[in-house]
Amino acid sequence: KVPKPTKASSKKKVEEGVDTGDGWDEWSHGKALTKPADQLELTEAELKEEITRILTANNPHAPQNIVRYSFKERSYKPTSVVDQMAVHFVLEGSLLHQDSDEARRLRSSNDLIFSETATIDTGAEPDEEKPETPEAGEEDRPDSVASKTDKKEPKLTNQFNFSERASQTLNNPLRERSCQTEPPPRSIFSATANQWEIYDVYVEELQKQEKNKEKQKAIPSKKDNEKSKKKMMLMETQGDDFTKVGKASKIFERMVNQNTFDDIAQDFKYFEDASDEFRDQEGTLLPLWKFQYDKAKRLSVTALCWNNKYQDLFAVGMGSYDFSKQGRGMLVFYSLKNSAFPEYIYPTNSGVLCLHIHEQHSHLIAVGFYDGCVAVYNLKEEGLEPVYKSTAKTGKHTDPVWQVRWQNDDMDNNHNFYSVSSDGRVVSWTLVKNELVFTDIIRLSVNGAVSEGPEGLVVQRLTFHKQIDYLFLVGTEEGKIHKCSKTYSSQFLETYNAHSMAVDAVKWNPFHPKVFISCSSDWTVKIWDHTINTPMFTFDLNAAVGDVSWSPYSSTVFAAVTTDGTVHVFDLNINKYEAICQQSVVAKKKTKLTHIEFNPIYPIIIVGDDRGYVTSLKLSPNLRKKPKAKKGQELPKGPEVEIAKMEKLLSLLREPEQNAV
Amino acid sequence: MAGTGEGKKEEADYKRLHSFPLIRHTDMPEEMRVETMELCVTACEKFATNNESAAKMIKESMDKKFGSSWHVVIGEGFGFEVTHEVKNLLYMFFGGSLAVCVWKCS
Numbered sequence: 001k002v003p004k005p006t007k008a009s010s011k012k013k014v015e016e017g018v019d020t021g022d023g024w025d026e027w028s029h030g031k032a033l034t035k036p037a038d039q040l041e042l043t044e045a046e047l048k049e050e051i052t053r054i055l056t057a058n059n060p061h062a063p064q065n066i067v068r069y070s071f072k073e074r075s076y077k078p079t080s081v082v083d084q085m086a087v088h089f090v091l092e093g094s095l096l097h098q099d100s101d102e103a104r105r106l107r108s109s110n111d112l113i114f115s116e117t118a119t120i121d122t123g124a125e126p127d128e129e130k131p132e133t134p135e136a137g138e139e140d141r142p143d144s145v146a147s148k149t150d151k152k153e154p155k156l157t158n159q160f161n162f163s164e165r166a167s168q169t170l171n172n173p174l175r176e177r178s179c180q181t182e183p184p185p186r187s188i189f190s191a192t193a194n195q196w197e198i199y200d201v202y203v204e205e206l207q208k209q210e211k212n213k214e215k216q217k218a219i220p221s222k223k224d225n226e227k228s229k230k231k232m233m234l235m236e237t238q239g240d241d242f243t244k245v246g247k248a249s250k251i252f253e254r255m256v257n258q259n260t261f262d263d264i265a266q267d268f269k270y271f272e273d274a275s276d277e278f279r280d281q282e283g284t285l286l287p288l289w290k291f292q293y294d295k296a297k298r299l300s301v302t303a304l305c306w307n308n309k310y311q312d313l314f315a316v317g318m319g320s321y322d323f324s325k326q327g328r329g330m331l332v333f334y335s336l337k338n339s340a341f342p343e344y345i346y347p348t349n350s351g352v353l354c355l356h357i358h359e360q361h362s363h364l365i366a367v368g369f370y371d372g373c374v375a376v377y378n379l380k381e382e383g384l385e386p387v388y389k390s391t392a393k394t395g396k397h398t399d400p401v402w403q404v405r406w407q408n409d410d411m412d413n414n415h416n417f418y419s420v421s422s423d424g425r426v427v428s429w430t431l432v433k434n435e436l437v438f439t440d441i442i443r444l445s446v447n448g449a450v451s452e453g454p455e456g457l458v459v460q461r462l463t464f465h466k467q468i469d470y471l472f473l474v475g476t477e478e479g480k481i482h483k484c485s486k487t488y489s490s491q492f493l494e495t496y497n498a499h500s501m502a503v504d505a506v507k508w509n510p511f512h513p514k515v516f517i518s519c520s521s522d523w524t525v526k527i528w529d530h531t532i533n534t535p536m537f538t539f540d541l542n543a544a545v546g547d548v549s550w551s552p553y554s555s556t557v558f559a560a561v562t563t564d565g566t567v568h569v570f571d572l573n574i575n576k577y578e579a580i581c582q583q584s585v586v587a588k589k590k591t592k593l594t595h596i597e598f599n600p601i602y603p604i605i606i607v608g609d610d611r612g613y614v615t616s617l618k619l620s621p622n623l624r625k626k627p628k629a630k631k632g633q634e635l636p637k638g639p640e641v642e643i644a645k646m647e648k649l650l651s652l653l654r655e656p657e658q659n660a661v
Numbered sequence: 662m663a664g665t666g667e668g669k670k671e672e673a674d675y676k677r678l679h680s681f682p683l684i685r686h687t688d689m690p691e692e693m694r695v696e697t698m699e700l701c702v703t704a705c706e707k708f709a710t711n712n713e714s715a716a717k718m719i720k721e722s723m724d725k726k727f728g729s730s731w732h733v734v735i736g737e738g739f740g741f742e743v744t745h746e747v748k749n750l751l752y753m754f755f756g757g758s759l760a761v762c763v764w765k766c767s
Contacts, residue, residue, distance in 0.1 A: 189686065189750055193760030201754060202679040457749065468683030 058085040123289055206643035257338050264288050268336070268604070273620040281574050283581045283622030284565060288604065289339035291614040292315070295347075296330045299607025303355045304597040309362035311601045312336040313343065316614055319351025319370055321594075326351055326370055330378065334614065335542055346377055346384050358406045358415065366417045366429075368401025374419045374429060376436070388436045390429070395438035397421035405464055418464070420474060426484070441486055463506045463516065471517060473530075475503025479516055483530055496533050498526060505548050511642035515650070519545035525560050527572075529650060536650060537576070541568055547595040549605075553624060555642035556649065561593035569623050581623055585615055679757035687751040696741075697723065697751050701761045705735070714738060714758060730767035735759060 029299040035088045062082045070077045096103045154613070258265060268288050276283055303317030312335050319329040329351035333344040350371035359365040362641055363379040367386070373396050375386035390396040399422030406417045416430040418441065426441045464472040471493075479499035482492040499520035509515035515536075519525045521544040526535035543562035551557035556572040565586035568579040586593065595608040605620045682702050687694050700722055708715035716733040723731040727749075732739060737758050743750075745764035752762045 184746045186744050187747050187750075188742060188744050189752070189764070190740075191686065191752055191762075193736065193754075193759060193762075194738035198758060198760060199679075201683060201685060202757060205683055208679060523742075564719035635678045 004298075007633065011249050026556045050119075055448050057084060059086050061086065080410075085279075087416070121294060122130065131452040149552075169480040213404055247498060253341065255340050255505040257340050261289065261339060264339075268602075268618060269368035273622075276620050276622040279622060281580055281622060284330055285581060285583045285585065285605075285617040285623075287567070287585060288616040288618055289336060291334045291339055291342075291616070292612060293330075293345070295345075296332060296612045299328075299330060299351070299612050300592075300610030301594050301612060301614055302351065303609075304595045304606055304608050304614070305355055305357050305365075306597055306599055306606075307333075307357050308359045308600060310335075311599060313362075314599075314606060314614075315353045315355055315357055315365055315596070316608060317352035317367065318612060319353055321610075328345075329369065331355065331365070333379070336616065342381060346386075348375075354403045356404050356406050356417065361415065364406075364415065366404040366406060368404045370400045372399055372401060372421060372423070374401055374404060374427075374436070376431060388431055388434075390436050390438065394436055395427065395440075397423050397425060397427070399423040403463075407464070412439075422477070424650050426472075426474065442484055461510050466501055471530075473506045473508070475506040475518060477502040479503060479522070480522060482530075483508060494530065494533060496528065496535075498528075498535070499524065501544075504544075504546055507548065507550055509555055509646065511551050511654070515555075515646055517548050517550065517558055519560055521545070523562075525558075525568075531556070537572065539568075539570065539579075541566075543578075547594050548597050549598055551598050551624070552600045553603075555646040559596050559598065559605055561596045563592040565589070565591050567591055567593065567605070567607055567617065569619070571623070573645060576649070581620075585617060664763060669751065671750045680755075682753055682755045684751065684753045685760075686750070688748050688750055691726065691749060693748075694751060696726070697763060698753060701751075701753060705755050705759060707759065719761075723763060723765070727765065731763065731765050 035567060047195055060493060061272055062084055064082060065077045067076045067077050069075070096106070148226050172471040183295060198294065271286060271337040273284050273286065279512055299315055299318035302319040302321065303315075305315045307313040307315070307316075314334060316332050316334065317329070320326055329348040331344075331346040331352050332342040335343050339469075348369065349368075350369040350373065352367055353370050354368040358364045358366070360420060363375045365379070367375045367377060369375065375389045376388040378387040381387055391620065397419065401421045404417055404419045406415070408432060410416055414430045416428055418426060418428050420426045425443055426439050428439045430437045430439070447648055451594055472484055472486070474482045474484060475498070478481070479497070479501055481493035481498040481503060483496075484492055498518050499522050501520050501522040504519050504521060506518045507516060509517065515527060515529060515531045516525050523540050523542060523544060525537075525539045525541060525548055528535050539560075541560060541562050543564040543566070546561045547559060548560040551559065554571065554573070559567060559569045561567055564584070566582055566584045569581040570579050574580055585607060588611075591609050591613075594612045597606050599605065603624045604616050605619065606614055606616050608614045609622065676751075682698055684694070684698060689697060701719055704715040704718045704722075708718065712735040716735045720731050720733045730754070732743070737760070739760070741762060743762070743764055743766070745766050749765035750763070752760070754760050
């Protein structure tokens with residue numbers, strides 16, 4: 001369809017175009033245009049002629065007269081449809097579609113290749129990728145390697161309007177902290193060393209060593225010396241510490257006790273039995289503190305003694321009267337301020353039978369033991385051993401010591417005391433430096449004047465006269481009482497057939513110089529005038545009398561304890577025949593009372609029993625009543641009055657007795 | 662001392678008698694004191710003629726045993742006033758003529 005002339009004309013056009021181009025012009029300038037030899041020679045008119053050409057999609061080379069055999073019509077027929085396409089160039093591409101099988105195969109087979117395929121993929125047309133990555137969105141599409149690799153990672157970031165967000169919390173302000181230890185303590189020391197000083201010190205040290213009787217010069221001995229010194233110091237310091245605590249705890253114990261037994265303390269101080277008003281003459285005893293010590297529970301109270309200086313303190317001797325139950329004993333000190341625990345405790349190997357506290361030096365206590373020893377304890381000294389003790393060498397008794405009594409200091413100002421024992425000896429003991437010196441005052445056994453058995457006189461008790469220094473009384477086991485003198489050791493001044501059984505106690509009246517009292521297991525208490533050998537009073541108490549004691553405040557008042565557990569208080573001034581108070585003070589029926597003692601100041605008594613208990617009792621007002629006005633003008637007080645009171649009683653008795661005799 | 666024979670004898674006697682270590686003042690605890698004293702004795706006997714070496718030995722041993730900064734003075738005559746950490750001072754005489762002062766202060 002395309003006309004041939006158009007082809008030639010187009011050629012021409014091209015040539016013209018070439019010619020007219022600026023670029024061409026420049027470099028072809030100065031050169032003659034070469035013309036092919038066979039170029040058409042055209043006239044001007046021909047050249048100016050316009051040739052119109054229409055470009056169509058038809059292939060000018062395509063044959064237009066193709067005839068094919070039609071089997072349907074069984075004849076040759078020209079085909080109207082001609083292929084217009086002309087292929088000018090063909091190149092096989094190396095791109096693969098990523099979804100294709102081959103691509104997949106490649107991907108799996110080799111990583112290296114994979115990366116290539118990735119590149120290939122990215123090279124692929126956007127149209128191809130679109131269906132594959134719908135979630136990535138349009139933004140992702142144009143991206144090349146990066147977007148591909150991103151796709152593999154879990155996190156997808158928005159590449160276009162993505163913005164990183166971050167916030168910063170407030171940082172805590174920095175603080176500085178430091179501490180400083182205290183520097184080790186320091187001190188300053190100064191001294192001067194020179195030869196004479198060194199010499200002096202050595203000489204001094206040597207002298208000290210010599211003084212210690214340690215003839216040493218070597219180094220080791222010196223060390224020993226030092227060590228022992230140190231030990232001593234240690235001991236001392238430890239001891240000091242202990243005593244410090246001890247004192248504090250003692251105070252504390254007392255405070256606690258004061259609290260616990262406040263009602264008792266109040267009773268002790270203030271309670272007066274109001275019912276006494278109506279009872280006229282009789283009185284009662286109010287039990288106060290009860291003292292006991294666990295370790296002395298099995299022992300019976302064998303001796304009681306108040307301390308003269310500290311009126312709240314008393315000593316208790318523990319032991320046993322039973323021959324078959326002899327064993328250890330104990331010496332304990334109680335204070336009314338602390339009823340829970342003893343102030344002092346001295347365990348002894350033998351039972352204590354008697355004790356006496358020195359009246360001026362109240363830290364000295366003389367003690368007599370069942371085994372015949374006498375000992376002196378010093379409360380000021382530490383340790384549980386007595387400061388003095390008699391031994392077999394130094395004339396101890398061969399039988400139990402029944403009584404010890406301090407005497408006035410002798411002419412050399414040595415303390416001394418008397419002891420009396422079943423072996424019949426009355427011995428005076430003198431404390432000289434660090435030993436006990438004994439002197440036999442009287443050997444009652446060798447005095448044949450009285451009707452004692454050949455084995456000897458068994459002395460139970462003795463008592464010394466207050467004013468007449470040399471005069472003393474001894475009570476014996478067979479019931480006799482002897483009046484003796486320190487000066488006449490060969491014989492008795494008097495013998496009283498006092499009791500039918502052993503004399504348990506003999507005591508001078510503290511006021512009246514002639515009167516003494518005795519008690520015995522034969523149930524009786526007797527009061528005597530030592531000038532008369534028959535009793536002035538006899539009281540039958542219906543039980544063996546353990547002890548009897550004069551009151552310190554009245555010449556006519558005394559108290560006795562019996563083995564049935566009763567305390568009997570008499571005031572002869574009020575009733576000459578019967579006790580004004582009879583009161584059982586023991587918890588158990590079987591308990592026997594063994595001893596009684598009046599406090600020298602307070603209106604209380606202490607009684608000891610055979611179970612180791614000591615009970616303190618307050619005397620009701622009636623029991624310590626001063627003589628009433630009806631007796632006359634007896635308001636003045638003093639020993640004279642008391643003596644007169646007793647004398648009056650005695651004179652009443654003497655008359656009828658003398659009449660009777 | 663007199664230069665007479667008697668004096669000499671006395672001197673010898675003194676030397677013999679006064680050879681033991683004598684602690685003049687210390688605030689050390691028992692164990693430390695004993696150890697230090699023995700160390701001083703050893704050092705003074707080892708370097709009987711050279712106090713400096715003895716002092717050095719004592720100082721070094723003490724530094725090792727009880728921590729650093731010990732000071733030692735040994736001599737026959739000297740005066741001093743030192744500041745020391747408490748429980749760390751020993752002042753002793755030895756051999757009749759030597760005074761040894763050992764203290765710690767850093």
